[in-house]
Amino acid sequence: MPHSPAVEVRGLVKRYDGRAVVDGLDLTASAGRVTAVLGPNGAGKTTTVECCEGLRAPDAGSVRVLGLDPVADGPALRPRVGVMLQDGGLPTGVRAREMLDHVARMYADPVPTDALAARLGLDAFARTTVRRLSGGQRQRLALAVAVVGRPQVLFLDEPSAGMDPQSRLAVWELVRELRDAGAAVVLTTHLMEEAEGLADHVVVVDHGTVIAQGSVADLLASGTGTAVDDDGTLVVRVSADVDPAGLRERLGAGFGVEHRSASSFAVTGPVRPGTVADVTAWLAERDVLVTRLDTGRRTLEDVFLDLTGRSLR
Template sequence: MPDSPAVVLQDVVKRYDGRAVVDHLSLTASRGAVTAVLGPNGAGKTTTIECCEGLRAPDAGTVRVLGLDPLLSARDLRPRVGVMLQDGGLPTGVRALEMLHHVASMYANPRDVAEITERLGLASFARTTVRRLSGGQRQRLALAAAIVGRPEVVFLDEPSAGMDPQSRHAVWELVRELRADGVGIVLTTHLMDEAEDLADHVYVVDHGQVIASGATADLLHAGPSADGNRTLRLEARAGLDVEALARRVEAGPTTSPTSAWTVTETQPGSYSVTGPVDPSTVAVVTAWLADESALASRITIGRRTLEDVFLDLTGRELR
């Protein structure tokens, strides 16, 4: 039904060697919207998407794509779903444009191949075999193959990986048009600016579970400031006492002295102060640095980003 969600997962579990890589995970992706599934490496997001695509069978829970089971109704779903894998999944010995024409011929009402070729700049490598394409060129061809059949749902895995800025923005514009046409889009990416720019709704996954979800704007604006938090970034000598800095900032004077603040050393010598940052905060920080006999090589203030939210939720340790 047109008003039903594009994708619904309820309490999905998938185990490997007795370990749950997807652990009672639930999410909903709407039609005419971009839903981003974000997480560190090994968080379980790829396995989750593979269950949606019918590539893996969950051990428990239910998966529905356009109201159908992707395993039991694979034949019915195949013409209605587009899939773009991170590694492309393309035959390597065929020429790029020949492959796209072949894929288009499998659908009853495909998009115009010439139009997609122009939109994604495929003409420059149309006669090149897939194995000789660059990573970014393969990604553009894989995206073209995923959408040429006019799907109702598209799964995009790292859609702009390896692309130059021009190609990346062309892909983003095409994704927005698909959304405007009512297509449900499920996006996995490690590029937080890509997710922030495109996603209507975000699920953050770690250890196989959803640890945060919500509209992108709500996640960015969560916190004590009604108009959203900002982040002060500071570069100084490594090893400063961030807890002491947090106490100093909270003590004021600031316009929101009772607000909760987050002060972290993001890497040696780089610090972030997150909260309703204002000019008085800069004065407090610089005064504290003077007391610590530490000089800052750079202080910048910017809005809180989805990357800030992601790191706060999942930590900064390497996986």
């Protein structure tokens, strides 16, 4: 069953002082999927998402969220859309739990706030005003406020910024559950690990336009024009010294073997699951135990840097 479109951006243009910050950008996000929008600082991703949220009006092009114009149809969209801004966008003098309860009362069928507060650990700072919260605590409250109305579309700007590892994992789990329940989640983040772990679809933006998109696997395969099956490195640590020269014949053409130390060697070539099986079987025949295996796989961060460059913006 195909995913239904939830966010559609066509030919979006947004100018500031005559300069196009977003320049003819196309983007689609679907229900039941997490779409990660990545880009360097100043690439236009935040402006694009703000146009989708109805916070800014496009200068050209079209933006539709659930088939509606976010600016003209704002009142109709607000009950169906959740927004988490990077700075929280929360009044600083209100206590955390009071803020969540207040927002929940605006919806016909909100998520029970007791359960949501417990899930995101809000009870520990329920009576603390927003201005006194740490960055991570403020982010957790902002996420609770964004999801309490059971949104069909959820916009998350740097959702785990400032969070400790425990909080980050809790947030990621909640995002996956919302996705699995059918929400369209549009995520902007500078954490490549976050995008790689959460995204069903990745859109890379630079200089106001989309320069690459696809699943994480697609981008890892084609981000630099190389295939997934191209050369990799398998570093093998073993329990006893072994001369791996004979392993090259076992693996066949296209592979290299380097003896790195008394307890480790490296295999280079088209490393696949079968390669690992061949290596471990060869060692087992010599009664040598593998103590550790490491693969030199490319990451989404590698692809991102190849696409957008390594110079500071």
